[in-house]
Amino acid sequence: MINGMNRVASALRYWERRQEVLTNNLANVNTTGFKGERVFGRLVGDALTVVDTRTDFSAGTLRPTQQPLDLALGGEGFFVVQTPNGERLSRGGSFQLDAEGRLTDAGGNPLLAEGGPVVVPPGAKLEIDAGGAIKLGGQPAGQLRLETVPPGTRLQHDAGTHFLPDLARQPLPAEQRQVKQGFLEESNVGTVDSLVDMISVQRAYASVQKAVTTLDGVRSTIVNDLARQS
Amino acid sequence: MDPALRAAATGMMAQQVRTEVIANNLANVSTTGFKRSRAHFEDLLYQTVQGTATVATQDAVTTPAIQVGRGVRLSAVQRLHAQGPIEVTNRGLDVAIEGEGFFQVQLPNGQTAYTRDGSFGISDTGTLVTQGGYTVAPGIKVPDQAADLQISRSGIVTVKQPGRAEPVEIGRLELARFTNPSGLESVGENLYLATPASGEPAAGFPQDDGLGRLVQGALESSNVEIVQEMVDMITAMRAYEINSKAIKNSEQMAEIANSMVR
Numbered sequence: 001m002i003n004g005m006n007r008v009a010s011a012l013r014y015w016e017r018r019q020e021v022l023t024n025n026l027a028n029v030n031t032t033g034f035k036g037e038r039v040f041g042r043l044v045g046d047a048l049t050v051v052d053t054r055t056d057f058s059a060g061t062l063r064p065t066q067q068p069l070d071l072a073l074g075g076e077g078f079f080v081v082q083t084p085n086g087e088r089l090s091r092g093g094s095f096q097l098d099a100e101g102r103l104t105d106a107g108g109n110p111l112l113a114e115g116g117p118v119v120v121p122p123g124a125k126l127e128i129d130a131g132g133a134i135k136l137g138g139q140p141a142g143q144l145r146l147e148t149v150p151p152g153t154r155l156q157h158d159a160g161t162h163f164l165p166d167l168a169r170q171p172l173p174a175e176q177r178q179v180k181q182g183f184l185e186e187s188n189v190g191t192v193d194s195l196v197d198m199i200s201v202q203r204a205y206a207s208v209q210k211a212v213t214t215l216d217g218v219r220s221t222i223v224n225d226l227a228r229q230s
Numbered sequence: 231m232d233p234a235l236r237a238a239a240t241g242m243m244a245q246q247v248r249t250e251v252i253a254n255n256l257a258n259v260s261t262t263g264f265k266r267s268r269a270h271f272e273d274l275l276y277q278t279v280q281g282t283a284t285v286a287t288q289d290a291v292t293t294p295a296i297q298v299g300r301g302v303r304l305s306a307v308q309r310l311h312a313q314g315p316i317e318v319t320n321r322g323l324d325v326a327i328e329g330e331g332f333f334q335v336q337l338p339n340g341q342t343a344y345t346r347d348g349s350f351g352i353s354d355t356g357t358l359v360t361q362g363g364y365t366v367a368p369g370i371k372v373p374d375q376a377a378d379l380q381i382s383r384s385g386i387v388t389v390k391q392p393g394r395a396e397p398v399e400i401g402r403l404e405l406a407r408f409t410n411p412s413g414l415e416s417v418g419e420n421l422y423l424a425t426p427a428s429g430e431p432a433a434g435f436p437q438d439d440g441l442g443r444l445v446q447g448a449l450e451s452s453n454v455e456i457v458q459e460m461v462d463m464i465t466a467m468r469a470y471e472i473n474s475k476a477i478k479n480s481e482q483m484a485e486i487a488n489s490m491v492r
C-alpha cells in the first residue's frame with residue numbers, strides 16, 4: 001500500500017516537472033534562437049516514473065529583418081561566442097558592435113571568427129556569405145567559426161540562449177554551412193502544441209490525483225470499516 | 231508548481247516590456263530622425279533539478295542530469311540605426327543626412343549632443359540652431375540681410391549678400407559618427423549623448439571618409455514601419471495571453487494537489 005502511494009507521488013512529480021518545462025518554453029515563445037525542451041517519462045523498475053529532458057533542435061522560422069548585424073543559421077550548426085565562463089555555442093541572433101568595434105551578442109559576448117573576435121572598423125560594411133566568410137568593405141577579413149555536434153549529442157542549456165559545448169564538437173562541414181545575414185531565427189516553440197500539451201498535463205495530473213484519493217479511500221476502508229467489524 | 235508560475239510570470243513581464251517598446255516606436259512614427267528600437271530576450275539560468283543518478287533495480291539505469299529553465303528576461307533594447315526615408319520639405323533650413331553620421335549640438339551645460347534631426351532654425355542672434363534652440367556645432371552665424379542660404383552636400387553653408395553676385399561661405403557643418411551608434415544614450419528631444427558603449431565620436435565633413443551626405447530641403451523621417459510594429463504587437467499580445475494561460479493552468483494543478491487532502 002505504501003509502495004503504491006510512492007509510485008503515484010513519483011507520477012505527480014513527473015507531471016509537475018512537465019508543466020515547469022512547458023511554462024519555460026512558453027515564456028520563451030518570442031526569444032530569438034531559443035530551442036524548446038521536450039520532457040519524456042521513463043519507467044524505472046516496474047513503476048517509478050522519472051523525467052528525462054531533451055532539447056528540441058528543430059529549426060525555428062527565419063524572419064528577414066534587413067539588419068546587417070542579425071545572423072541566423074539556415075541548417076545545422078552553431079556560432080561560437082566567447083563568454084566570461086568560456087566558449088559557448090549559439091544559434092545566432094541580433095549582434096551589435098561594442099565600443100571597440102567588436103561584433104557582440106546582446107549580452108556583450110564577442111562572436112568568434114577563426115582568429116578571434118570579429119572587429120568591424122568604423123564605416124566598413126560587414127558582409128557575411130553563406131559559408132561564413134567575412135568581408136569588410138569588400139575586402140576578405142577571415143572566416144566565422146561554425147561548429148556542430150554529432151546527432152544525438154546531449155547539449156546542456158546555458159542562460160542567454162547559449163549551449164555548453166560538448167567534447168564531441170567539430171567544425172561544421174563547408175557544404176552544410178548556411179549563414180543568413182539579415183535574418184533572425186525565431187523561437188522553435190509551437191504555441192498550439194504547447195497549449196494542447198498543457199491541457200493534457202493538467203488532466204493527467206487530475207487523474208493521478210484521483211488515484212491518490214482512491215488509494216487513500218481503500219486504506220480508509222481497511223483501517224476504519226474492517227477494524228469496526230472485527 | 232511555484233517555479234512554473236514564476237516562469238510564466240517572467241514571460242508575461244517580457245511581453246509587457248516588448249509592448250512598451252513597440253508603443254514608443256508607434257508613438258514616434260512621425261518624429262523626424264527617430265530610430266526604432268527592438269526588445270531582445272534571453273532565457274534565464276537553468277536549474278539542475280536532478281543530478282545524474284543511477285536508479286538501482288535489477289537492471290540499473292543511469293538517468294542523465296535534468297535541467298529545467300526558469301523563464302525569460304530582457305537582455306537588451308537595441309536601437310536600430312537604419313536609414314529612414316528622406317522626405318522632401320523644400321524648406322531651406324531642413325537638412326537630412328543620407329548615410330552615416332550625426333549633427334553635433336551644443337547643450338547649454340557645455341556637453342555635446344548628437345542628432346539626426348536636421349530641422350534647423352535661426353536664433354535671434356543669427357546662429358544656426360535646432361528646433362530646441364541649441365546651437366549646431368561648430369556655430370554658424372548668418373549675417374544680417376543675407377539671403378538664399380544654401381547648404382551643399384558636403385556641408386558648406388553659403389549665403390548671398392546684397393551688392394555681391396558671388397555667394398559667400400559662412401561656415402561648414404560637421405558630422406560625427408560612432409563605432410556603435412546603438413550604444414548612444416537617448417535623452418529626448420531627438421538628441422543622443424555619447425557613452426562608453428558607443429565609443430568616441432569621430433568628427434568629419436559630410437561625404438568625407440564614409441560619412442553621409444547632406445540633402446537640403448528634406449528631412450529624414452522616422453524609420454518605424456507601422457505594419458512591422460503591428461505584427462510585432464499582435465505576437466506580443468498573443469504570447470502574453472498564452473503565458474497567462476500557463477499561469478492559470480499551473481494554478482489549477484496546485485488546486486488539484488490541494489484537493490488530495492480531504
